[in-house]
Amino acid sequence: MASVIFENVSLRIPIFNKRLFSLKKNINLSTDLVGVKKGSENGNLYSEILSNISFEINDNDSVGILGHNGSGKTTLLKVISGIYHPDIGNVKVVGRISPFLNVHSITKPDATGYENIKIFWLYFEKTSELKTLTKEVEKFSELGEYLNFPIKTYSAGMLTRLFFAILINIQTEIVAIDEGISTGDENFQKKANAELENYLGEKKIKFFATHDSNFAEKYCNKIFIMKKGTLKVYNNVKEGLDYFRNNYYKDN
Amino acid sequence: MKFNKLIIYLSSCLELSWIDIKLRYARSVLGPLWIVISSMVLIGGLTFVFNSLWGMDVKTIVPWIAIGVIVWGFIRTVVEEGSQLLMNDVFNNLAIKPLKWCIIHVFKNVIILTHNFLVIGLALYFCDVKLNLNAFWMVYGVIVLLINAMSFSIILSFLCTRYRDFILVIRNGMFLLFLITPIFWMPDVLKGNRAILADYNILFQLIQTIRDPLLGNSLSTYNLLFTSSFTLFFGIFTILIYKKYSKKFNLWI
Numbered sequence: 001m002a003s004v005i006f007e008n009v010s011l012r013i014p015i016f017n018k019r020l021f022s023l024k025k026n027i028n029l030s031t032d033l034v035g036v037k038k039g040s041e042n043g044n045l046y047s048e049i050l051s052n053i054s055f056e057i058n059d060n061d062s063v064g065i066l067g068h069n070g071s072g073k074t075t076l077l078k079v080i081s082g083i084y085h086p087d088i089g090n091v092k093v094v095g096r097i098s099p100f101l102n103v104h105s106i107t108k109p110d111a112t113g114y115e116n117i118k119i120f121w122l123y124f125e126k127t128s129e130l131k132t133l134t135k136e137v138e139k140f141s142e143l144g145e146y147l148n149f150p151i152k153t154y155s156a157g158m159l160t161r162l163f164f165a166i167l168i169n170i171q172t173e174i175v176a177i178d179e180g181i182s183t184g185d186e187n188f189q190k191k192a193n194a195e196l197e198n199y200l201g202e203k204k205i206k207f208f209a210t211h212d213s214n215f216a217e218k219y220c221n222k223i224f225i226m227k228k229g230t231l232k233v234y235n236n237v238k239e240g241l242d243y244f245r246n247n248y249y250k251d252n
Numbered sequence: 253m254k255f256n257k258l259i260i261y262l263s264s265c266l267e268l269s270w271i272d273i274k275l276r277y278a279r280s281v282l283g284p285l286w287i288v289i290s291s292m293v294l295i296g297g298l299t300f301v302f303n304s305l306w307g308m309d310v311k312t313i314v315p316w317i318a319i320g321v322i323v324w325g326f327i328r329t330v331v332e333e334g335s336q337l338l339m340n341d342v343f344n345n346l347a348i349k350p351l352k353w354c355i356i357h358v359f360k361n362v363i364i365l366t367h368n369f370l371v372i373g374l375a376l377y378f379c380d381v382k383l384n385l386n387a388f389w390m391v392y393g394v395i396v397l398l399i400n401a402m403s404f405s406i407i408l409s410f411l412c413t414r415y416r417d418f419i420l421v422i423r424n425g426m427f428l429l430f431l432i433t434p435i436f437w438m439p440d441v442l443k444g445n446r447a448i449l450a451d452y453n454i455l456f457q458l459i460q461t462i463r464d465p466l467l468g469n470s471l472s473t474y475n476l477l478f479t480s481s482f483t484l485f486f487g488i489f490t491i492l493i494y495k496k497y498s499k500k501f502n503l504w505i
Binding site for chain 2: 087
């Protein structure tokens with residue numbers, strides 16, 4: 001059984017940059033676009049990226065997270081993935097979750113494709129054999145001989161193939177995917193989409209941060225709509241999407 | 253079962269640090285031999301200066317300087333690289349525990365240290381230093397050094413991530429410490445009050461836990477008491493700090 005429960009969670013990122021202290025004067029400066037709350041605590045400025053979020057997600061839920069740029073979608077996924085640990089409120093996650101959203105940061109440009117697979121495996125994978133993972137990645141990424149080359153020679157599309165292949169083969173019960181999979185040629189895209197359905201079928205809980213309401217309509221049974229760090233849960237997909245499509249950007 | 257898991261965890265850290273070292277030297281012709289060469293050059297230079305300026309006997313100072321400089325090199329890189337260890341985008345994108353990162357960092361430096369033991373071996377051999385049973389005290393020295401390396405890298409990496417000025421303080425301070433600590437000079441030149449540079453200097457005492465046994469002396473009671481109590485208290489302090497900040501530090505990056 002897997003579940004994700006948030007109780008009144010707020011995430012504040014402190015700002016220590018002394019030059020920005022003049023910002024204190026206009027503490028409620030917020031634009032339509034990025035509307036995070038600012039404030040100060042113990043003499044330090046902070047920016048509240050997520051404010052007072054509560055929800056409960058259980059087995060077989062698939063959640064689409066929609067919202068403007070800077071509304072906190074990615075940060076919410078990061079909290080779910082266990083990258084950020086908020087001070088305020090409670091986060092309870094039951095079940096294994098993929099520990100990353102963006103895989104680029106632990107890769108070594110001088111290491112070969114195979115070595116990078118191994119690096120990933122050493123960091124995260126504790127449930128399967130390296131050989132199995134390597135084989136799956138070989139099969140899925142179709143990079144062939146290129147896996148013996150340093151990954152700095154790869155194109156952006158080839159890197160996506162490699163990383164997506166790794167991501168998809170790491171075994172978890174909960175999955176969080178940010179902004180879909182956008183690079184890769186048409187052929188790979190098709191395969192990725194087909195595989196995605198296959199792969200997602202095995203997962204108990206799914207979170208997608210997306211701007212594509214059609215995608216959310218197709219894959220999700222719950223909608224989170226985020227605005228300036230706050231969150232509203234719609235258990236009815238149609239209702240949520242209707243609001244998002246027609247009124248979201250109008251009422252600010 | 254738990255012990256098994258620990259072994260798997262540590263071996264994956266070791267393998268990651270090994271990959272790091274391999275990649276660092278992948279494109280140089282001499283590879284890790286550079287570690288050995290650079291220590292030899294430094295030791296050679298210091299010996300030359302001491303021998304020609306003060307006419308000190310080469311056979312006494314070479315082993316002293318060699319062990320001192322090499323263990324110091326380990327401490328220095330652990331501290332200096334450690335201070336910027338956690339300022340990495342990785343922690344905002346992946347759920348990696350900073351502990352794993354610190355262990356990898358210490359292992360990397362241990363691998364370099366083992367390369368350098370070749371230099372120490374050569375120095376001892378050519379200066380006719382005979383190892384005796386006291387050399388086993390070195391096991392204690394290595395354990396204490398490792399625990400302290402972990403503690404220092406955790407504490408300093410948290411401190412420097414939060415307060416950036418400390419990176420510069422450390423960079424400047426380490427050179428000063430190199431000069432005022434009896435690393436390449438003998439502590440018996442210290443008279444009166446100045447003996448505190450050796451007696452209360454944890455860096456000197458840590459170096460002695462490795463140097464004394466290799467030179468055939470047993471560790472003094474003072475050294476044992478000082479290093480073990482320091483390690484214990486500093487270790488407990490580190491655990492407390494780690495528990496408090498390990499989940500928060502990535503908001504400071």
